[in-house]
Amino acid sequence: MKRSISLWVLTLCGALLLAPATPVAAEEPVSFDVASLPMPAVQDKARFMASMEPLPLHDKKMLPLRYERFQALKNNKDLWRDKESQAFLLTSREEFVLPQNLKRTYDHAFLDIGYGVTISGPHLVMRMTSALDVQPEDRVLEVGTGSGYQSAILAHLSNHVYTVEIIEPLHQRTRELYTKLIDKGYGEYVNVHLKSGDGYYGWEEMGPFNKIIVTCAIDHIPPPLLKQLAPNGVMVIPVGPPGKQTLLEVRKEVNTDGKTTITRKDVYNGRKSVSFVPFTKKEGGGTWSGKGLQ
Numbered sequence: 001m002k003r004s005i006s007l008w009v010l011t012l013c014g015a016l017l018l019a020p021a022t023p024v025a026a027e028e029p030v031s032f033d034v035a036s037l038p039m040p041a042v043q044d045k046a047r048f049m050a051s052m053e054p055l056p057l058h059d060k061k062m063l064p065l066r067y068e069r070f071q072a073l074k075n076n077k078d079l080w081r082d083k084e085s086q087a088f089l090l091t092s093r094e095e096f097v098l099p100q101n102l103k104r105t106y107d108h109a110f111l112d113i114g115y116g117v118t119i120s121g122p123h124l125v126m127r128m129t130s131a132l133d134v135q136p137e138d139r140v141l142e143v144g145t146g147s148g149y150q151s152a153i154l155a156h157l158s159n160h161v162y163t164v165e166i167i168e169p170l171h172q173r174t175r176e177l178y179t180k181l182i183d184k185g186y187g188e189y190v191n192v193h194l195k196s197g198d199g200y201y202g203w204e205e206m207g208p209f210n211k212i213i214v215t216c217a218i219d220h221i222p223p224p225l226l227k228q229l230a231p232n233g234v235m236v237i238p239v240g241p242p243g244k245q246t247l248l249e250v251r252k253e254v255n256t257d258g259k260t261t262i263t264r265k266d267v268y269n270g271r272k273s274v275s276f277v278p279f280t281k282k283e284g285g286g287t288w289s290g291k292g293l294q
């Protein structure tokens, strides 16, 4: 009896040793499921404030301003669906602006974020986000991380956000900010993956992307970005001369016979132009211009 038990133990140990090793960690980094995010109350300010009570990370002094901006965005049709309202109401824009601009966090304005670049106003950030109609399993690429605010909004809509910034120290600063915010308890920001580099080339290893958002201005659509756009993917990009670009919604449609068609549409239907900081090359290389669709 004793012998058969030890044999059994030996067999079990052998089986364990021979068993395939625990599966290698999935290539995809850990993500936070956006489906688990709460929906704040939107009917009025008092109910919004009450619904944010269980989320102590959010600064109580800023919440009324955030709610007022939300109402203005709603009236201006910058928020198209509940999920974009939710993303706006759950993102602490105050964490992404410079201390000297704190009071202006929720103004209808772009703000300086250092290094000669700016964070877009809430209306533009949310209009571009709405045009993308981001789904939880979409792979999303942003070109121009800047302050990290736009990617923070996206982190509430997709479990897979990738963002590239060309100014190395700005990339470092925003990376550190995200680490700090995750440590504080904003779990959703593990969905944001940052890279320092020239976003003209996209982020090939992580593509293809279902959605691409470009937050710097260029005179054509970079061919590498079109290539990294998945079939039936959407890209939002400001295209045009300095100070006056058209905000384009670009769609890549692949027919059943495998033929690819690119369609372009002005997000603002000709009603207004936008002005973004230039799409630059690496140090001293000037701005990108030239070949490609306009």
Ligand code: SAH
Residues within 6 Å of the ligand: 113, 117, 118, 119, 120, 143, 144, 145, 146, 147, 148, 149, 150, 151, 164, 165, 166, 167, 170, 197, 198, 199, 200, 215, 216, 277, 278, 279, 280, 281
């Ligand atoms: N989305 C940002 C907006 C920043 S402004 C935010 O939410 O704050 C545009 C950013 O694009 C700047 O930080 C600028 O440095 C960056 N940029 C310009 N050219 C770039 C390029 N070739 N690749 C990546 N980022 C670029």
